[in-house]
Amino acid sequence: FIVPISSGINAEYGEFLRQQEEAEREAERKEEERLEKLRIEEERKQRKKEKEKERKERKKKEGTWLTKAEKERRERDQAALEAMRQQGIKVPDKDGEKKPAGKVRYGARQRKKKPQPQEEQIHEAMNDKSPSAAAVPVVPSTPEDPTAETWELLDTPRTTTLLLCIT
Numbered sequence: 819f820i821v822p823i824s825s826g827i828n829a830e831y832g833e834f835l836r837q838q839e840e841a842e843r844e845a846e847r848k849e850e851e852r853l854e855k856l857r858i859e860e861e862r863k864q865r866k867k868e869k870e871k872e873r874k875e876r877k878k879k880e881g882t883w884l885t886k887a888e889k890e891r892r893e894r895d896q897a898a899l900e901a902m903r904q905q906g907i908k909v910p911d912k913d914g915e916k917k918p919a920g921k922v923r924y925g926a927r928q929r930k931k932k933p934q935p936q937e938e939q940i941h942e943a944m945n946d947k948s949p950s951a952a953a954v955p956v957v958p959s960t961p962e963d964p965t966a967e968t969w970e971l972l973d974t975p976r977t978t979t980l981l982l983c984i985t
Contacts, residue, residue, distance in 0.1 A: 877883035884892065902909050 874883060899909050
């Protein structure tokens with residue numbers, strides 16, 4: 819006579835198998851999620867790398883790409899210029915001390931008077947009918963001997979004042 823296995827043992831075994839399958843499915847789902855996250859992260863890194871590569875290529879084409887050594891040299895140069903400015907040394911800017919263009923102003927402007935030649939000044943002084951004395955600067959001509967160059971002659975201006983008295 820065969821003793822039938824109790825139905826409780828079969829039910830427990832079936833429950834055990836069901837739980838085990840469910841745990842396996844959960845583990846597979848978690849593994850897929852982990853792999854998906856890795857894949858997304860890898861794609862993000864790849865896009866970032868491509869973007870950096872494109873930026874580098876664009877800067878090279880523009881001529882503005884600097885290597886690490888060039889950046890360090892530029893920083894040292896800037897620090898030296900700043901130190902010079904702190905000491906009071908006048909350092910020209912990158913574009914050579916150019917002032918920015920001012921605002922365009924339309925309308926009347928004051929013109930500077932042109933300096934009159936010396937002959938005209940003398941004529942005006944002679945034609946002046948007033949009995950006052952007029953001081954007129956006279957510039958002597960250059961020396962006849964060109965070999966007589968001395969530092970005094972080269973460095974000092976050679977002007978004399980002629981005092982005219984008209985009566």
